[in-house]
Amino acid sequence: MTTSTMATTERLAAFAAGVRYDDLPSEVVNVLKRIALDTIGTTLAGTTLGGGCAEALQVVRGAEGSAESSVIGFGIKAPALTAAFANGSTAHALNYDPLGGEGGHLGVSTLPSTLAAAERRGGVSGKELIAAMAAAAEVTARLAAALARAGVNANERFLEGQLLGYFGAAAGAGHVLGLDAQRMHSAMGTALMQAGGSMQVVFDGDPPAKAIYGGFANLGGMLAALLAEQGLGARIAAFEGQAGLYGLFYGGVYEQSVLEEGLGSDWFLLQARFKPWPTSGNVHPYIEAATTIAQQGVKPNDIASIVARAGPYLRPWCEPIEERRRPPNPASAANSIVYGIAKALVNGHVGLRDFTDEGLVQKDALRLAEHATCEIDEAYVGKGTVEVRTHDGRVFAETVTHPLGHPSRPLSQDQLVAKFRDCAAHAAVLFPAAQLDMLIDELGALETIGDARRIGDLARGPLA
16 A cells, blocks of 8 residues: 655645635635625525526425525525535526636635535634635635646536535635644545546536536535544545546646645635626637627628637537527526527627526527537637628627636626626525615625624525
């Protein structure tokens, strides 16, 4: 039996256990509060619009147990373990939560388990919650960046958002539960033992189960933290080992220095991307390009053909083309480049209503999608191009490299609040306007809250 070096895992675990609110620059605190607001918003919308979320809720209801943590937007409480599963499912079900600048899903890996653990423990201040979120977000962002900087297509065979989310969720929940560096290391090891996320669910057309993959990551991350809290040892080379995260899933190809250098001083989470459209981030350049073309006065009935030009790594977002033209459910629609283009050209925008049962069968959009094809070529890597030809021979082409929401073009706070309100309007329970105002205000001043259970109470459903 050989023993692996564990230095990288040890350092990441020590960081996740030891980061404190007073260590955080003000800009980091601000981004984390934006992540909290945005993720709670997308969770509320997912309660009714997210494929697979109703089934997840039924499992949570059937499990019963102690009323420890809020099931956001459903008006109930559940054990922290199943609340983390439910909220992880709804947070990412619409593919609308924040992304990392170089990959990873920071919203779903940062908030659900962390908040559930805080409610379970009780007495966790807003400052403590923010520090735990910093641990979760930074671990996730760095794990993703280590792949991106090594030139790895992190989604070639695995759902990066699910796979890396186990470790972020374990870091956030573990921090709230007060794990020291050694127990946090065990939480990372136990997270690895559960980690998964096959891309087959995308290759086969995004059935509703794909929408709730964030639930699996949060269930696993929370369970890892709870087991470590009880003293279960799993101090292994979770990241750098021959069968660690990168060895097992990515052939050992990653940029190791990204995981350690500047840890605690250079914050990768600052590059968080907040989504203006409820789709995969890979679809965003095409939505923006198509919207720009629509603004030039091109009418749907004028259009003879549409070509989306994409790099090879975007093939699953283009194929099978018949299903991408007529997606059978919201998860499939959110992963379809041609559906996003058709909606933008017909309506001039893409919003939550485009992923409702009614929106999925909009005749004008589906008719236009039939004229859309994807051209796959290495030359199109890193940008999204839409070319529209009209019946009278005119050609309109737009290319977008950094769509709205990219760190270089961030959403304003007003835009983020408007998105939150739109999401909340779709919640499974009706929130009084005054309560939503209160929730927005308290998330904006999260560092002043004495007990994070206040956030759970406000986000769960109407106050008694």
